[in-house]
Each structure stands twice: as C-alpha cells, then as structure tokens.
Amino acid sequence: MRALALLLAVCATAAQACPGRDAPCEIDGGTYRIVLPEGAAPAPAVVFLHGFGGSGAGVLRQTGMVSSLTARGWAVIAPDGRPRQGRNGLRWSFDGAEGRTADAFLRAVAADAAARHGVDAGRMVLAGFSNGAFMVTYLACRDPEAFAAYAPLSGGFWEPQPERCAGPVRLLQTHGWRDPTVPLEGRPLGGGRRVQGDIFAGLQLWRETNGCQWDDPEGYATTGQFMRRRWDCGAGSALEMALFPGGHGVPDGWADLMLDWFEALPD
Template identity: 40%
Template sequence: MRILLTALLLLSSPALACGPDTDCPVGERQYRISMPADHDGTTPVPALIWSHGYGGSAQGVMKNGSMRRMLSDAGFALIAMNGINGSWNLPNGPRTMDSDGSAEFAYFDAVIADATAQHNIDPDRIVAAGFSAGGMMVWNLACSHPAKFAGFIALSGTYWLKPPATCARPVSSIVHIHGTQDKTVPLLGRPIGETKQGEVEEALSMYENFGDFGPSEYFKTGPLTCRTRNNPTGEVLEYCLFEGGHSFRTEYLAHGLATLMDAGQL
C-alpha cells in the first residue's frame, strides 16, 4: 500500500513529471526543460528560453544534444517553447496580420512563472533566443517585454514587415546573427502572401536610435564578422554575419551567450 501511494504521488506531481522528454503544462500550452547536468536541485540557475523555427517543436529542440551540452556546461537550463502548430502568433505575419502578439507574450509570462516556481530558475538571469521564426519571436519579445529578460539572441529572424516605431523600456542587449546568403529569411526580407519579412538593418537601426547606442566597433571571431555598439547604460547591440545560408550552429548561440555574459548582463 505504501509503495502504491508513493507511486501515485510521483505521478501526480507536475514538477517531477516534466522535463526534457515530457511536456510541462501551462494552461492549454506546454514547454520542456533541461536542467544543467550538475544542478543540485536547490541553487537557482540561469536559463535560456528557446523559440523554435517554423514547423518545429519543443520536443524537436530537446533532440539537439550539442545545444543542450553547451548550455549545461555553461550552467544554464534550456527551456524549449512550443508554438501552436509549429508557428508563432506575431504581428504582420502571413496568417496573423491583425495580431498584436499578446497571446504569445502571455504564454511566455506563464512559462517564466512556472519555471521559476517549479524548477528553481533565477528570474533575473533569463535569456530569450531563437532561430528563424523563433528569431522573429525574440525581436518581438525584446521590444515588448525587455524587463522579463537579461538579454536577447536572434538568429536568422527579424520582424514581419517592419519594426515598430518604438519599444518598451528598459533598453536591452541584443545579439543578432545571420547568414549572408540566407534565401529563407534574406537580410532584405522577401514577400510572403500579403506581407513580407522585414529588413534586418531596419530593425537594427530602429533599436540603435531607440537605445542611444554609440559608434560601431568591428571584429572577427571564428566564422563570424561582427559589429558591436554600446550605450551609456552598458547594454550592447551586436550584429554578426557568417558566410552561408539559413542554418543554425551551436557555436553561433554560444557566441551570443558569451557576448551577453561579457557585457555583464548575466
């Protein structure tokens, strides 16, 4: 009887039931989480919240062993978000022209609240990152929800159509990484249905002016050629290009994370 009761308690506990291989429910949505390998279960840890590309899923993200190892070695939890039917409900999208993004922002708020309560995530050290459509999600979060995150890493994705005229404060640190020959999300965007993908430089220019970022400094690291700007309050706006198409490599994400850490955002 005692063994049966213990088993039932374990099965009924959402904190114990979810992780990298099982969904963590939040309302009608879900996410998955992978904690650092050496996590003791009591010490708050930083986290990277990842938004997948179009057609992806949290389950698919957790199959990326390279990304999981990199984040675990850095002491970060990986929180994999789950779009609805593999997509994100963002302003000016092909099927979401009238959206204000509020449903997605509420979902991210709910996941952050759940993860900090159930998995001992440090709410002051959460980074938002994503690839392709997930990079679009990141730019929208950076503009609408800057106070929720310590920094942002957008890979190969920007706003639909055009950036907003202004953003919410505080100003955030953003790292954007993109392939020079990307044909899926070109640097100049491309028409899709009644809308188009935005231009990367237009998003960067808007945020440079909004955040009072200073002159550019240029450098090269590995396959990345970067320009970086700082503002008077210590935030960084970095733009890195690599020779290639629409592709993700763990080292690109690792560079973005290192940039935020070096800037003192984490």
C-alpha cells in the same frame, strides 16, 4: 516543520509531474520542455523558441546546441508554439492572431520554470530561430524587461516594422550571410501580402531605442566564423550583430558565442 515538509512534498510532486525532457510541462496557455544542467541551482536559462513547423521537442533534439549550453551550467527551456491550421508542426504568431498572447505565455513559462525547476528568473535569455526569432524580436520591442537579454537568430521584424520600441534592450542579432529563407534585406511572401523586414533597418531601430548617438559601431571582432560589430549606447543597453557565412540554420558555435556575449555584459 510539518508545514515545511508539506511544501517540499508539493514541490517534489510538481517537479515529478513535469519532467520536462521526455514529456512537456503544462501551464495555462501551452506547454514547454526543459533540460537542466548538472550542479547547484539556481541555474541561468536560455528560453529557445523553435522555427516555423517545429516544436519544443525538436529544439531539444538539437543536441550540439543543447549540450553546449548545459555543459556551461545553463538550463534550456523549449516552449511550444501553436498548431498550424491544417498542417503539421507549430508556429509563433507575434501579432496575437494565434488566439493567445504569446508574450504573456512566454513570461508564464519563465515563471513556471523558476518555481518548478529552480532556474534563475533573473538570468534568462530569450532566444529563437527563424519564426521563433521574429517572436523574440517583437517581445523585446514590446517588453524589453521581460527577460535579461534577447538573441534572435535568422529573424527580425516584418514590414512595416514598429516605429518605436518600449525601451532599451540587450540584444544579440545573429544571421547567415547566405540565408535565402530570411535574407538580410528581407523578401515578400504570398505575392507581396507579407514582407519580411530588412535586418539592417531593424538594427537602426534598436540603435534609436538604445539611444545611440551615431550609427557606426564602437567595436569589431572576429570569433571563429562569426564577424561581429558592437554598439555601446545608453545605460542598461547592449547591441551586437554577428554574421556567419552560412545560410538558414543554427550555426556551429552559436551557443558559446551567445553565452560569451551575455556573460560579459555588466550586471
């Protein structure tokens, strides 16, 4: 009994030292913030990666998205990227150039949130916007089993994109039809020194990774402003694309669309 009481006291102290919303939780390699839903634990969670120049605190200020997720019983975890040299804000470096392995850091965030806050480590979706979406895409390619599913929003691969990925994924790709910052067809940056990849070429790689026999979708649907197409391929995989008519931003209704998609997947 004394051992149990000591364990509970240690856990309570750890949670108190990591409130999550008003102050970041610190782990080796970085920080994150978290908002928990009301109700019994363990709650599923969306780990949402901010865009270029953003922060975890900025993600939590997107109250519409956060409220939509927590209202459905999901926690929201918002990790912080690394500082941009000589500039304000944070960024994600999917190639490891930021001095830490971002993949390992995000896995550590998930494990820490499960241990400290009681979220369900087996039901975590890694999502992200823009620069965060690129990070999501590369982690999904390198380590598809790190999270239960992936949901990049307004981002994909850079050129040259990988020739292959490690294994089948469950992934929802969402993109704005009129996005000028990350166009569907990609664009050069820095005078051509770096080139954003074509989102449709990325989908081709995902179809190959998931073992799709044909390129044409198995299903089409329209949900609100989202035009959707779905590929049903190899066991344990799921692939869907959702286009919306807007530009570079998190569209209204995305949170519910993503949760509906994930919750409908087979266990």
